[in-house]
Amino acid sequence: MGARTDPRFAESIRHFNHAAALIPTACQTFSKSRIQYPAGVTPDFLSHGQGGRVWDVDGNEYVDMVMGLLANVLGYCDPGVNAAISEQLTRGTSFSLATTLEAEVAERIVEIIPCAEMVRFGKNGTDGTSAAVRISRAATGRNHVLALGYHGWQDWYVGATVRSKGVPPAVRALTQKVPYNDLAAIEQAYVAFDGDLACIILEPMSAVEPAPGYLEGLRDFATKTGTILVFDETITGFRFSLGGAQEYFGVTPDLCVLGKGMANGMPLSAIAGRSDLMQEFNEIFFSGTFGGEALSLAAAKAVIDTFRREPVIEALWRKGAFLKREIGNIIDENGMAEGITLAGKEPWLVPVYGAVGCSSPEEVKTFMVKNMVESGVLFGSSLNICYAHTDGELQHVIDAFAKAVSTLRDEVQRPGLATRLNCELIQPVFSVR
Numbered sequence: 545m546g547a548r549t550d551p552r553f554a555e556s557i558r559h560f561n562h563a564a565a566l567i568p569t570a571c572q573t574f575s576k577s578r579i580q581y582p583a584g585v586t587p588d589f590l591s592h593g594q595g596g597r598v599w600d601v602d603g604n605e606y607v608d609m610v611m612g613l614l615a616n617v618l619g620y621c622d623p624g625v626n627a628a629i630s631e632q633l634t635r636g637t638s639f640s641l642a643t644t645l646e647a648e649v650a651e652r653i654v655e656i657i658p659c660a661e662m663v664r665f666g667k668n669g670t671d672g673t674s675a676a677v678r679i680s681r682a683a684t685g686r687n688h689v690l691a692l693g694y695h696g697w698q699d700w701y702v703g704a705t706v707r708s709k710g711v712p713p714a715v716r717a718l719t720q721k722v723p724y725n726d727l728a729a730i731e732q733a734y735v736a737f738d739g740d741l742a743c744i745i746l747e748p749m750s751a752v753e754p755a756p757g758y759l760e761g762l763r764d765f766a767t768k769t770g771t772i773l774v775f776d777e778t779i780t781g782f783r784f785s786l787g788g789a790q791e792y793f794g795v796t797p798d799l800c801v802l803g804k805g806m807a808n809g810m811p812l813s814a815i816a817g818r819s820d821l822m823q824e825f826n827e828i829f830f831s832g833t834f835g836g837e838a839l840s841l842a843a844a845k846a847v848i849d850t851f852r853r854e855p856v857i858e859a860l861w862r863k864g865a866f867l868k869r870e871i872g873n874i875i876d877e878n879g880m881a882e883g884i885t886l887a888g889k890e891p892w893l894v895p896v897y898g899a900v901g902c903s904s905p906e907e908v909k910t911f912m913v914k915n916m917v918e919s920g921v922l923f924g925s926s927l928n929i930c931y932a933h934t935d936g937e938l939q940h941v942i943d944a945f946a947k948a949v950s951t952l953r954d955e956v957q958r959p960g961l962a963t964r965l966n967c968e969l970i971q972p973v974f975s976v977r
C-alpha cells in the first residue's frame with residue numbers, strides 16, 4: 545500500500561497495521577480511509593479537534609478543511625453545543641418513551657425550512673434519503689426513482705452506481721441516475737418508465753450551478769406528473785441558508801433531507817416535508833432504537849438557536865468568498881487553470897482537477913492533498929469551511945495552496961509525477977456527482 549516510512553506518521557502507521565487486521569479498510573467511512581488519503585504521506589487517525597483545527601495521533605496539527613465531512617459546521621467543541629450535550633448527558637441519552645426534545649427540534653425545523661410541515665429524525669443522511677424514497681413510493685404507488693447526486697449507502701441508490709456489488713438486479717433496475725441540468729433527460733425517463741416514477745431526488749446544487757429555470761422546471765414537472773420532488777439537503781442545509789438551498793434558490797420541494805451539520809457532528813438526520821406525505825410514516829416502516837436519541841437532538845436545538853442568534857450563514861459565505869478569491873488568483877497567477885478550478889458556492893467550494901501538462905487529474909489531486917498536509921492543512925475533496933475558522937487559519941490554507949501550486953506548476957512539466965509522489969494515487973470511491 546505505498547511507501548510506509550515517513551516518521552511524521554509513525555503512530556498512524558503503527559495503529560493502521562493494528563486496526564486493519566480488525567476493521568475492514570481500518571475505517572468506518574470510505575471518504576476518511578486510505579482510498580482518499582494516500583498511505584504513508586498523510587495521517588490515518590486523528591486524536592482531537594478544537595474550532596477549525598485537528599491533531600493527528602502523532603501530534604501533528606492541521607487547519608481542518610474537511611471538518612468531519614461537513615458535519616462540524618460551527619467547529620469542533622463549539623461551547624454552546626457542548627454545553628447542551630453535557631446538560632442532556634446528566635439526564636440520560638436514549639429513553640424508553642419519546643422525549644419532548646423531539647417536538648422542540650421539529651418545531652424549529654418547521655419554522656426555518658420552507659417545505660417542512662412535519663419532521664421525522666434518523667441518524668445518517670442515508671436514513672433520510674431512503675425514507676424519502678419509501679414515502680414517495682407509498683404515496684404514489686409507483687416504483688422508479690431518478691437520482692441526481694450522492695445519496696448514501698442503501699440498495700436503492702448504490703445499485704445505480706458502479707459500487708453495486710451485493711444489490712439484486714431487480715432493485716438496481718428501479719433507480720436511474722440522470723445528468724444534472726437536463727430536464728429533457730427527466731422527461732425521457734418518465735416516458736420510458738411509462739409514468740411509473742415515484743420521485744426525483746437530487747442535491748439541489750453540488751459543484752455545478754443550476755441552469756436558469758432548471759430547479760423551477762423540475763418543480764413544474766413534478767407537480768404536473770404527480771411525481772414527488774425530494775431535495776437532498778444533507779450538505780446544503782445549514783450551509784447555503786438557514787432554510788437550505790430551497791430557501792436560497794426559492795424552489796420548494798415536496799420533501800427534503802437534512803443531516804451533516806444539523807447537530808454539529810452529532811449523529812442526526814431528518815426528513816421533512818408536506819404533511820400529507822409525512823403522514824405516510826403512520827403506515828410505512830421507519831423505526832429505530834436510536835431515532836430519538838437525546839444528545840444529538842439537544843445538540844441540534846443548540847445548533848439551530850446558534851444559527852438564529854449569530855451570523856453563521858453570512859460568515860460561511862464571507863469566509864468562502866475570501867478563499868475563492870485568493871485561491872482563484874493563485875491558480876491564475878500560476879497558469880494552472882487547466883489543472884485546478886474551484887467550483888461550487890462559497891460555503892462549499894469544490895476543487896475540480898483536470899489533466900495539465902504531463903499530469904493526469906489523479907496525479908494533480910494526489911499532489912495537492914499530499915502537499916497541503918505537508919503544510920499543515922487537512923485537505924479532502926472540497927473546502928469545508930466552518931464558522932470557527934479564523935481569518936488566520938484561512939490565510940494559512942491560502943499560503944499552503946500557493947506553495948503547493950507553484951511547485952505543481954514545475955512538476956507537471958515532465959512526465960512521471962505519480963512515481964515522484966512516492967505514494968499511491970487517490971482513486972474515487974465512485975463518481976458520486
Ligand SMILES: Cc1ncc(COP(=O)(O)O)c(C=O)c1O
Nearest residue numbers: 668669670694695696776778779
Ligand atoms: C448529499 C448527501 N446525501 C446523503 C449522504 C449520506 O449521508 P450519510 O453518510 O450521513 O448516510 C451524504 C453523505 O455524504 C451526502 O453528501
